[in-house]
Amino acid sequence: MKYVVCVPDGCADEPHPDLGGRTPLEVADTPVLRALAARGEVGRAAVIPAGMPPGSDVGNLSILGFDPAEFHTGRAPIEAASLGLKLRADQVAYRCNLSTVDPDAGGPDGLMVDFAGGHPSTEAAAEVVAALDERFGRGAGEGLEFHPGVQYRHIMVAPKEWVDAECTPPHDLTDRPAVRPTGAVGDRLWDLMVASREVLAGFPEVGANQVWLWGQGFQPRLPSFAETYGLRAGMVTAVDLVRGLGVLTGMEVVDLPTATGWYDTDYEGKRDVALDALRDGADLFVIHVEATDEAGHAGNVEEKVRALENWDRRILSGLVEGLDAMGDWRLLLLPDHPTPLHLKTHTSDPVPYLLVDSRADGAGGVLTEPGVADRPVVDGHSLMRTLVEA
Ligand SMILES: [Zn+2]
Incomplete structure (x- = not known):
C-alpha cells in the first residue's frame, strides 16, 4: 500500500464576488480532482484546534497527524529546524521577516506595506542577514544570532528570556497599521526592529526596510513519524516551515531546487519526486504546494484558481497514473487552513478534505466548501490515522 498526502496550502476559501459568489475550488477546472472526489470520501476537518x-x-x-494542542511550541523553532539549527534549552527562536513598513503612514508604529519585503532573492537576503548578524547578532556578543533562510523568511535566535512577548504576524497586518510587540521584552524587540532600518538602508536594491520579529518558541519535542505510524515517509515542499515539520518528525525531505514556493513552482517536479520516492521504498509521501496560499494573501483570484488547475493537470493526473502502476494506494488531500481571497489572511474555519482508496469506492461527494458544509467536523490530526489504518 502506498499513501500520498496532498496539501494545497490555504486553498479553502469563501464565496467571492469576482467568481460570481463562488469559491476557487468551485470555479477551478479540475476534472481529475472531481473524479477522485466522486469515488472517494469528502468531509470537513478542523486542522486548527480551537x-x-x-x-x-x-x-x-x-x-x-500530530495534535498541535499537544506538540506545537511556536512557528520559528520549526523553521529553525529546517535550516539545520538545533536550539539549546536556554535559547528561543524568532521568525525574522525582511518586511516593508512605512513609518510615516498608518498609525504610531507605521503601516505594514509588505510582510514579504518585496520578495527579495535568497542570495540578496543572505547579505542583509549577515549584516544584521554583524551589527546586532554574533558581532554584538549579546547572545543574539541571525540565520539566513529563504527569500524574506529568516531566523533570529535569542536567550530564552526573550520568549516573553506578544507579537503580531506581519501577514495579518498587510495594508494596515503596524502593531509593535507587547509583553516583557516587547520594547526590546521593537527597538531592535526600528534599529534594523539603519542596516536595511544599506541595501537599497532590497525592497525591505526593516525586520519584523514574531512566531517565537522553544525547540519542540515531536515524536518520529516512523515510530508513530510505522511507515517510512518523505516530503517535498519549498516552505521552511513545512520542511521543518518534516525534519522534526524524521521524514526524508527531498530537495527540489525548482520548487519556489510561488506561482511558478515546479508542479511536475513535485509529482515526480513523490513517485520516485514511493517507487524507491517510501510508504507515504507528502506533496505541499504554497501557491494557493500566496494567491490568497495577495487577493489574486486568477492565480488562486490557476494554482488549483495546476494541481489537477500537473500533479494529480500523472500521480494517479503512477500510483496505479505501483498497486494499491490511498490519498488524502486537504489544505492546512483557509486563506480567503477577500481577507488576504488565514482563518480558523474547518477545511474540506478528500480521502480516496484505490481498492474501493467511497460514498463520493464534491470537494468544495459548500459541498462539505453539512458534513460533521472531524479533528484534522485524526485523518492521518484514518488514512493509514483503513
Ligand atoms: Zn498555510
Whole structure:
C-alpha cells in the first residue's frame, strides 16, 4: 500500500464576488480532482484546534497527524529546524521577516506595506542577514544570532528570556497599521526592529526596510513519524516551515531546487519526486504546494484558481497514473487552513478534505466548501490515522 498526502496550502476559501459568489475550488477546472472526489470520501476537518492561531505550522502539524494542542511550541523553532539549527534549552527562536513598513503612514508604529519585503532573492537576503548578524547578532556578543533562510523568511535566535512577548504576524497586518510587540521584552524587540532600518538602508536594491520579529518558541519535542505510524515517509515542499515539520518528525525531505514556493513552482517536479520516492521504498509521501496560499494573501483570484488547475493537470493526473502502476494506494488531500481571497489572511474555519482508496469506492461527494458544509467536523490530526489504518 502506498499513501500520498496532498496539501494545497490555504486553498479553502469563501464565496467571492469576482467568481460570481463562488469559491476557487468551485470555479477551478479540475476534472481529475472531481473524479477522485466522486469515488472517494469528502468531509470537513478542523486542522486548527480551537484557540490556536491559524498558522501553516499548526495546520500542517495536524495534517502530519500530530495534535498541535499537544506538540506545537511556536512557528520559528520549526523553521529553525529546517535550516539545520538545533536550539539549546536556554535559547528561543524568532521568525525574522525582511518586511516593508512605512513609518510615516498608518498609525504610531507605521503601516505594514509588505510582510514579504518585496520578495527579495535568497542570495540578496543572505547579505542583509549577515549584516544584521554583524551589527546586532554574533558581532554584538549579546547572545543574539541571525540565520539566513529563504527569500524574506529568516531566523533570529535569542536567550530564552526573550520568549516573553506578544507579537503580531506581519501577514495579518498587510495594508494596515503596524502593531509593535507587547509583553516583557516587547520594547526590546521593537527597538531592535526600528534599529534594523539603519542596516536595511544599506541595501537599497532590497525592497525591505526593516525586520519584523514574531512566531517565537522553544525547540519542540515531536515524536518520529516512523515510530508513530510505522511507515517510512518523505516530503517535498519549498516552505521552511513545512520542511521543518518534516525534519522534526524524521521524514526524508527531498530537495527540489525548482520548487519556489510561488506561482511558478515546479508542479511536475513535485509529482515526480513523490513517485520516485514511493517507487524507491517510501510508504507515504507528502506533496505541499504554497501557491494557493500566496494567491490568497495577495487577493489574486486568477492565480488562486490557476494554482488549483495546476494541481489537477500537473500533479494529480500523472500521480494517479503512477500510483496505479505501483498497486494499491490511498490519498488524502486537504489544505492546512483557509486563506480567503477577500481577507488576504488565514482563518480558523474547518477545511474540506478528500480521502480516496484505490481498492474501493467511497460514498463520493464534491470537494468544495459548500459541498462539505453539512458534513460533521472531524479533528484534522485524526485523518492521518484514518488514512493509514483503513
Ligand atoms: Zn498555510
